[in-house]
Structures are given as structure tokens and as C-alpha cells.
Amino acid sequence: MQIIPSEMLPGRDEAALRRFLEGCKEAAVTKGHFQIASISLEVKHIAPLAVLQSIYEPEELHFYIERPADDEAIAGAEAVVQARFDGPGRFQQVQAFADDVLENTIVVGDLSEAFTGPHFFTAFSFEDSVAEGGEFPAATVFLPRWQVSRSKGKYGAVANLKIDAGTNLDEAVARVWGAYQKFGAFDYGNDPANDKPPEQPEPCSRRELAPGVFEGAVKQALESIREGEFEKIVLARGIELEADGPWQPLDALNRLRERFGSCFTFSYGGGSGRSFIGATPERLLQIRDGQLLTEAIAGSAPRGRNAGEDAACARGLLDSEKDLREHACVRDSILRRLEQVGIEGIADASPRILPLANVQHLHTPIHAEVGESVHLLEVLSELHPTPAVGGTPREAAVPRIRELEQMDRGLYAGVVGWFNHLNEGEMVVGIRSALIDGKRAKLYAGAGIVEGSDAEKEARETELKLNALLDTL
Ligand SMILES: C=C(O[C@@H]1C=C(C(=O)O)C=C[C@H]1O)C(=O)O
Structure with missing residues (x-):
């Protein structure tokens, strides 16, 4: 240049x-x-x-x-x-x-x-x-x-x-x-x-992309975990909404950024009239001035209706052996993957709480120094997908996802972001997202499955996560 x-x-x-x-x-x-x-x-x-x-x-x-x-x-x-x-x-x-x-x-x-x-x-x-x-x-x-x-x-x-x-x-x-x-x-x-004020279409129908599949998939995954095939897998479900008029993705984005100020609000238009929008809490990778930031976000609980209930939900999450194990899978995998490209990540030993408008998560920020010889895309290719959206071991868990979910994730749980000539960039995980195509919108949400997960509870968790976009649309 x-x-x-x-x-x-x-x-x-x-x-x-x-x-x-x-x-x-x-x-x-x-x-x-x-x-x-x-x-x-x-x-x-x-x-x-x-x-x-x-x-x-x-x-x-x-x-x-x-x-x-x-x-x-x-x-x-x-x-x-x-x-x-x-x-x-x-x-x-x-x-x-x-x-x-x-x-x-x-x-x-x-x-x-x-x-x-x-x-x-x-x-x-x-x-x-x-x-x-x-x-x-x-x-x-x-x-x-x-x-x-x-x-x-x-x-x-x-x-x-x-x-x-x-x-x-x-x-x-x-x-x-x-x-x-x-x-x-x-x-x-x-x-x-x-x-004129933005016109919002009204959703008039809702259907599951893979009806009746999710809870059965969780049970099958638990069976595979018991058999030692993998330790963690993230399973998602998708819904399709149809509205009485075309969605306005950028108006929806405006509402998302108002509601989820601590999240990354994004929109990517592929040039075919389709937009992929969302408000994701999850940064996969930021590099600026030779400093790398990433994070483990895994383990979820609802928000309470008042301060006391909210704190009790947070405490429950911080004390949950199952959620801590699920979280550690993600943190340890990220640290290992960074090491593969010669980067030493630094992370606290125990997670903190990340409260969002609709759910709260266990969260561990990770930072590192990166030399000039490592390109951001090289790190990205090593990190994606982390067990926050894929599974661990990656080689065993990720190929099972499509088979168990019986749907196409597309950009959901993929990566969107930017980079420049200075090896700087910001890449985020495409969760809490919707694919908008005219009157139709596909929304996805997933949950991490480890030993001790309960299919019904995980289904409720995906519902909470779907609300991020449902309320906005
Ligand atoms: C997969 C999603 O979220 C991920 C799964 C989480 C969990 O299982 O606790 C928490 C945050 C994300 O890492 C999603 O929102 O679709």
C-alpha cells in the first residue's frame, strides 16, 4: 500500500x-x-x-x-x-x-x-x-x-x-x-x-425450522457425551417469522442498538436484498495496536424481575457446577487455540457475570499481545468456531451439529467484522441474529449442552435468547 x-x-x-x-x-x-x-x-x-x-x-x-x-x-x-x-x-x-x-x-x-x-x-x-x-x-x-x-x-x-x-x-x-x-x-x-416514523410490519406467522427436533437432539447429544464422543456441543433451533409487509432491517437495527447498548449491533447486506442483523454480546477477536481481545461467554440464566431476584439468578449461575464446566470448556479452548498460533492469552481463573437486557451470562475476558507476524485472519481461522457456538473437541462435536439440528445455520454463529491494513480489526460472533429476506425473517438461538444439561431447560434458554430479536421485530 x-x-x-x-x-x-x-x-x-x-x-x-x-x-x-x-x-x-x-x-x-x-x-x-x-x-x-x-x-x-x-x-x-x-x-x-x-x-x-x-x-x-x-x-x-x-x-x-x-x-x-x-x-x-x-x-x-x-x-x-x-x-x-x-x-x-x-x-x-x-x-x-x-x-x-x-x-x-x-x-x-x-x-x-x-x-x-x-x-x-x-x-x-x-x-x-x-x-x-x-x-x-x-x-x-x-x-x-x-x-x-x-x-x-x-x-x-x-x-x-x-x-x-x-x-x-x-x-x-x-x-x-x-x-x-x-x-x-x-x-x-x-x-x-x-x-415519517418508520413503519413496522406485523408478524403474522411463526414456524419452527426443524419442528420437534430440538429436545430430541439434546437427548441424543447427552447420550453421545456419556459415551465419550465429545464433552460439549452447542445445539440451536431456528424459527421463521412472516410479516404482513417487508421488514426494515436498518430500523430494526436502530431499535437493537438502543436496547442492547453493551452488545455489537451489526447488519450485513449480501447484495441480494437479504440482510443478516443482530445484537451479539460476543466478540470473537479484536486486534488494535498489537493488543488482542477475545472472550469466553457461556453459561446462561434469566434476568430477575427485581434486583433481588436478578442477583439470585446471577449467584445461581456463578455457583452452578454445570455452567462453570460449560464455561471452562470455552475459555480453555480459546487459550489453547491462541497458543497454536504462538499467542499467550491471559484470563482470570473464574468468570464474572455479563448482564444483558434479556439474559445473563458467565463471562471471561481474555487479552494478549500479538506480534506483527500473526495476521488477524490467521488467529480467526484458528478460533472459529469456539465451543461457545460449536463444541469440544471441535473435530468430534462440530460435524454432528448439522445432523442433530436438521437445519442449515448459514451465517448464524458465523463471524462478521472488519479488518484493515494495520492488522487491526474487530470480528464478532453472529448470534442473537436474524436473517431478513423481505417479509420473512429467520431467527436462531442455541444453548451449550454438557453432561448435566436438561433438554427442557435448554429449550427455555433458547426462547429467552430468541427474545432479543423477537421483541425488536
Ligand atoms: C449459541 C448461543 O449463545 C451461546 C451459548 C451460551 C450458553 O449456552 O450459555 C451463552 C452464550 C453464547 O456463547 C446463541 O445465543 O444462539
Whole structure:
């Protein structure tokens, strides 16, 4: 990646922008390869979700992630370059694709703040491969044409353009200049959608994706655990809702982020009119400034109706031998997997409570230092799926999941997130999620099964987890 000094910052005037893009075109001709021109600008207050909503096209790719508690949000829309992969090598393929794009990227602008420069957005399904005709590919990566972000009171906009020998520079300049004017002083009042309150369709039917399967699957899994086939497996159930009109995924997202301020609210649009949205508590991996954060979240209890009942539920969870064992499976597996890629994770010996609006969990934050030689996607490929959504030992448990659940998880319990050229990124686990396709929405929730689990109780737990999305839709 080539970085042009920020004094040459285009966007402040159109002539400088043209000179920068001319340079990119010359490079494209010389190298015989397209160049990505990436222009980052600090802008005045901007609300990434509102901007995304104003430029949202169901047929275009988009990505959004926000954790209100961190005061950070990033949105990207329209793919300037993209790729899809399938199979066990998908993480490495995404990395190779990004490396190749970055080799041919020329960056200019305000690069000192978070979320500046080009960012890649990704979505990985739970399984390594998806069946032909699946709703989303096993791996998608794209670099957006537009990216807007908020990070602790700073706001940024990035435009990425693909420039080759045939690019019409007049059009390219007009496009970026127009976008700069738009994002530089974004007018929320201009969006006709803001004139009326969001319309919410009413759900009119609900069906199980695999009727009558869940409790039987738990019992079968318990049998396999007794026989020593595996120690833990996470089994999920799915429901499909149908509404009297199309769901509005970004309106639902707005409600999710209000209700689940400590969760990662995300939306990924695959470009086929379908969106995968959710509010997940679970960070799979964050790397920033060489510091890695991950966490074990496993073991669940309801929230109480008052402070006393709530505390009693929390105490029950912290004292539950079964939940502590289930939790330790996840924590120990993450530590082992990190070790496989030469990373020493540091974690407390006993978990704490993570309260969410609808449930509470056992939680162990894990942190580590990472050297420059380990790529984020390499760590990701080792970690996914953790026994929080898969099982342990992974090789024995994960292949049994599909057979026991009798449904396709798709992106549920997969990974969505972003990464950049600095080996920074944030990847979250796609749970507490819904796949929205017009009037239809598929919702999934799972529960960890270990020796001592009770099928009926686990079914109730999945119901509590489904509520995160049910209440919002
Ligand atoms: C699998 C899900 O959640 C996972 C399972 C948990 C459990 O069994 O206690 C808790 C948090 C998550 O790791 C889900 O929400 O669908």
C-alpha cells in the first residue's frame, strides 16, 4: 500500500483531487493492474447508521457495526472490489485477496484517527462450506465504495475508487467531490424516509425450522457425551417469522442498538436484498495496536424481575457446577487455540457475570499481545468456531451439529467484522441474529449442552435468547 503525504490532501479542493487520481491512473497503467484510490477525510458530526440508511440499496453490499458502549460505529456500502470463497481455506483466501488489493492501493488523507484508510468487511458462515443455493456464501469480503465512521467524538468518511487505464477521471472527480460535499455536511433532513416514523410490519406467522427436533437432539447429544464422543456441543433451533409487509432491517437495527447498548449491533447486506442483523454480546477477536481481545461467554440464566431476584439468578449461575464446566470448556479452548498460533492469552481463573437486557451470562475476558507476524485472519481461522457456538473437541462435536439440528445455520454463529491494513480489526460472533429476506425473517438461538444439561431447560434458554430479536421485530 502506498501512502501519499496528507499535505497533498485532495477533497479540500477539486484540482488536488484530480491530480491525485491522475497519479493513480498513471500507476494503474505502469503496473498493468487496477489501483484502489482511497481518500480519507475527517468530517463534522456524522451518524453512520443514518448515512447508511440514506444510501441503502437492497441490491448493494453493506456492512454496519456499532457498540454504543464503546462510542464507535462504522458503516460501509457498495462494493468496489469483492470476493467470495468456500471451503476450509476461506480465511486464508480472504487474507490473500486483501493483501493483493492492498498491494494495489494508494491512500491519501487524514490517517491519524481510528477507521481511516481502507477497511475490508467480511462475513463467514458457521460451516466452512455452504450448500449450492445457500442464502450467503461461506466467506464474503469486500472493500466498500463509501465508508463513514464515528469513534469517540471523531468522525470520518472514506471513499474508495477503482482506477484503471480506462477510467474517466472527470466522472471519478465529480463522484468523489460530490460525496465529499455530501458527507462533509450531511443533511439528515434531505432523506424523505425521515419525514415519517418508520413503519413496522406485523408478524403474522411463526414456524419452527426443524419442528420437534430440538429436545430430541439434546437427548441424543447427552447420550453421545456419556459415551465419550465429545464433552460439549452447542445445539440451536431456528424459527421463521412472516410479516404482513417487508421488514426494515436498518430500523430494526436502530431499535437493537438502543436496547442492547453493551452488545455489537451489526447488519450485513449480501447484495441480494437479504440482510443478516443482530445484537451479539460476543466478540470473537479484536486486534488494535498489537493488543488482542477475545472472550469466553457461556453459561446462561434469566434476568430477575427485581434486583433481588436478578442477583439470585446471577449467584445461581456463578455457583452452578454445570455452567462453570460449560464455561471452562470455552475459555480453555480459546487459550489453547491462541497458543497454536504462538499467542499467550491471559484470563482470570473464574468468570464474572455479563448482564444483558434479556439474559445473563458467565463471562471471561481474555487479552494478549500479538506480534506483527500473526495476521488477524490467521488467529480467526484458528478460533472459529469456539465451543461457545460449536463444541469440544471441535473435530468430534462440530460435524454432528448439522445432523442433530436438521437445519442449515448459514451465517448464524458465523463471524462478521472488519479488518484493515494495520492488522487491526474487530470480528464478532453472529448470534442473537436474524436473517431478513423481505417479509420473512429467520431467527436462531442455541444453548451449550454438557453432561448435566436438561433438554427442557435448554429449550427455555433458547426462547429467552430468541427474545432479543423477537421483541425488536
Ligand atoms: C449459541 C448461543 O449463545 C451461546 C451459548 C451460551 C450458553 O449456552 O450459555 C451463552 C452464550 C453464547 O456463547 C446463541 O445465543 O444462539
